[in-house]
Amino acid sequence: MSSVPSPISAEPAGAAPLRRLMWFTVGYLAFAVLLASLVRGQPGLLFGQMRMMLGFLSYVLGSWATVLALALAVALWVFGAHRVAARARVVAGATLAVVLMLTAFSLVKTTMPALLPFWADPALAAVDRALHGGHDPYALLHDWAARVGLPGPRMHGFYLAVWALPAMGLPILLAAFDRDAARIRRFLLLYLFAWPVLGNVVALAGLSVGPVFYDRLLDTERFAGLTAALAASGLADSGLGSIQSLLWRDHLAGNTSPGSGISAFPSVHVATATVTALYLAERHRALVVPGVLFLLAILFFSIYSGYHYAVDGYVSIVLVTAAWALLRRPLSLPAAMRRRVAIAPVGGLR
Template identity: 45%
Template sequence: MERTRFARSGPGCRAVVRAPSDALGLIDGPERGFLRLVALYFLCSFAVLTLLGGDGPARLWSVLLSLPEIALQVFEGAAVFLVGLAVPLAFLRNGAGRSRAGGAVFVALAGTLFHLTFLTIKTSLPDIVPFFADPALSRFDSWLHGGIAPWELTHGLLAGVPAWIFERLYIDVWIVVIFCFPVVVTLADGDARRRARFFALYVFVWVGIGNVLALAGMSVGPVYHDRLTGLDVFGGLDTALAASGIAATYTGALQDTLWSLYVDGQNSAASGISAFPSVHVAMTTLVALYIFERVPRAWPLSLLLVLGYLVMSVHLGWHYAVDGYASILLVGAVWGVLRRVSRSRETLFSA
């Protein structure tokens, strides 16, 4: 948001002078709010990990010190996607996005710190609340689908689809998008209120769904259910993952690695496990709602995105279907509330 102040330049005359920070065009209102919450999230996370003990605070501090190096790696990995910024920039009419280019850099750096802090906290969630919800979630999932486990439905419908397609979409594409989409929004959207809603929901998905609500339903997901409980409920899923070739891909190796790290008590970077609710589906829902809000006629694309990632989260064994359903309902409800609120008052993100 642009602020001005008035300075008297002569008798009866006033000249409009831009505030120094806005003259630089670095950080607009919604982006300032995002940076404030990222800093607050980091400080609160540091306090929580300090109370828990262990090496959590040291790991989080090392994240902060290594931020420039890690950010460079992230930018390099996202190079292909960033080239595609020419597409959203084509929607600009008055160059407003170009004036926010500096702010986009700060958003990228803050987003990197935000995600690394989230991953550090995620590895510590079982230290706060042990896993307990898997038996109830698996039973409810089966009951909700007429006594059939959702993974059985997906592996029946998608038999023959190459495993690498799911892996590329669910891991590679998704990771690039969640890192880069806030930058795209900063550059390509001239509506400050809409950007404010996006960043508010972005924080809600990671912190509200990925941290707070995850504690309320601590679970490991179908692929780990039997390893955690000692029961034989998802033996068929293991067989299906092997038969489809998924177990032999990076996804299968990652699932085994994460479980080994959990069993060994090693809280390395990005080693956390939590299924309910699904952050993958929640973030996809956020992106889909944003696309729908910008281009209402693109609702089929938005719907396809949400359904696609919901199905993949089940098909790959990461999530119960109810994990995704909960995420869709939560993000949709908060989005609706924020739309009403943003019409009536200013928020932290629009200040």
């Protein structure tokens, strides 16, 4: 008589798709290292990238240490030590997959300008202005923020640290807190769609630097108003201004440290915020409003800071939402085949 595994000994939900994520990230990293080695001639990039990515991930997790400790305490109380220990192995694997994925993403992103020149900025800037009644979106947002007294520099931490936990660490959060294998699989696919697909493949097709670097790239004064607005808001003298200056220096020097690559279209910040909002909406209807507000805040600051054209975020929202809708649809089978599946005995189909 066969025994049914107990809940304690059973594999945690989502373990199988998370294993597939690990295999994908290993292949993705191998491709990134090969690409960077061939194009840049720097085969030793990998170890420095992984060390810096681990340091950044440790910083993000440390920033959320209190929340994560509370979540662990609740998990121990609700599920018990055995189930938490089993899930901890899956969480450890997800953490390693995140580090490998982000390392590969950074290697590819910093290599993209060596493959193609930045070409799409004039077109994106023109589309932005056409979509907003002849105005640049950054100007509209800075005018509104000045009227309501929005403290722009304070949003910088939100745009980076608060965004980073769900945006970068979604597989870790899924492994730790989600028990729906189908939902875990769906959002792991969306996670990969937002990072490698949009952030590398689509970004390479529309390679651009964004409004804040437009004049430096093309030697124009097209976005002189943005420079003045960033100075007036205090952002130019904040940590954001320092990071933007560092990004441009790294670009000119060809540096490849994590986060140093430049590409505006489409916005990975907004894409991953969209994934987060959709996940919250699936978990509970009460989380729809916080998810939408989070997405709007990221979209707002991506434009306000000059990192992105508005169209960068709009396209990201549309593409991620469309991918989510497709992943939620059941497989479309002809009616005759559906009847065969319905009546076939177990093992009857090959």
